[in-house]
Amino acid sequence: MGETLGALLAATGGSIRTGPFGTVLSAAEYTAHGVPVVSVGELDHGAIRLRETTPRVDADTTDRIPEYLLRPGDVVLGRKGAVDRSAWVRPEEDGYFLGSDGIRIRFAEGVHSRFMAYQFRSPAVREWLLRNAAGTTMPSLNERVLRQLPLTVPGPGTQRAIAEVLGALDDKIANNDRIVLVTDRLCAADTAKASAESGTPRPLRDVLTLAYGRSLPAARRVPGPVPVYGSGGRCGHHSVALVDRPGIVVGRKGTVGAVHWADGPHFPIDTTYSVQPVRPGTDEVLYHLLRTVRLGALDSDSAVPGLNREEAYRQTVRVPDDDVLASLAASLRHRFALMRAVRAESRTLARTRDELLPLLLSGRIRVRDAENTAGEVL
Helix, strand or coil, rough: CCHHHHHHHHHCEEEEECCCCCCCCCHHHHHHCCEEEHHHECCCCCCHHHHHCCCCCCCHHHHHCCHCCCCCCCCEEECCCCCEEEEEEHHHHHHCEEEEEEEEEECCCCHHHHHHHHHHHHHHHHHHHHHHHHHCCCEEEEEHHHHCCCEEEECCHHHHHHHHHHHHHHHHHHHHHHHHHHHHHHHHHHHHHHHHHHHEEEEEHHHEEECCCCCCHHHCCCCCCCCEEECCCEEEEECCEEEEEEEEEEEECCCCCCEEEEEECCCEEEEEEEEEEEECHHHHHHHHCCCCHHHHHHHHHCCCCCHHHHHHHHEEEEEEEEHHHHHHHHHHHHHHHHHHHHHHHHHHHHHHHHHHHHHHHHHCCCCCHHHHHHHCCE
């Protein structure tokens, strides 16, 4: 059964709300602590991904405009820019705050919100959103356009069954994300402890080299398995690596000072530095040490916008003594290998989900067959 989003909401009592902007919520109200604000930058094709730069608002703001609080089952879309991004709000994200670059859709009872969230992630709907968004330089959506969006609305039983199959894959991915997060925090804690107990302050010049990335415009990239890294993190793929091993990438221009880890061969572009340790085998330790340095703050100290290499070299880190460093490096290598394996499993799960999604929505595969396919990777 097909109908528009607007007709579905009118028939069932759901709603659409655009995020606050203008005088409703000013940037001055953002805080370092409090409720995360979810805008287009936090939407990661199905999930909310908070960043270090994600703004927050305090109780004064949420009490003043509570209508922008998100609830479990809400679907959030990007309002500007990446208008094809969306996320389903999980129970643990109850009370997050809708940002100015977001649009919230709330479905009423009788409509399975997670099934609808998967439709927004389907190639057909994402293409429709991009095609119908206003503007060319900066695409934007509004409520009027969204209400015209065509949707497939099967019976409640089918909605639930499809959501359960795809949801099982996403739930496993979410659990893997938690494993990675906890493991990463353990690595950071062990590095901080070793540095505090046996560390000696040393300038970055003595422990690493910052090598310039190489220009690789999107038009010159050849499809392949090698992740491409910009200052904001992974930004595409290419067929050939510039760095043939796992390693650290630091933002040079754009997201200045951001520190990223690449699990294998990768291509850092010209808005980044590739980090090469002076002492081999200490990459994982250096990654966590660099995350303690406020490299982003150096942007404003330079006459030329960006992270100046000489200025970065003058910053110091507390490097553990040799014996402690060797032991710590071995421990972190083991944990990084675990995180690498978990992330690889998540990519397989995501690939299976993305293959099943259009087949299930179009009816080209039965739910039972999809359950068998999902069971092979769960």
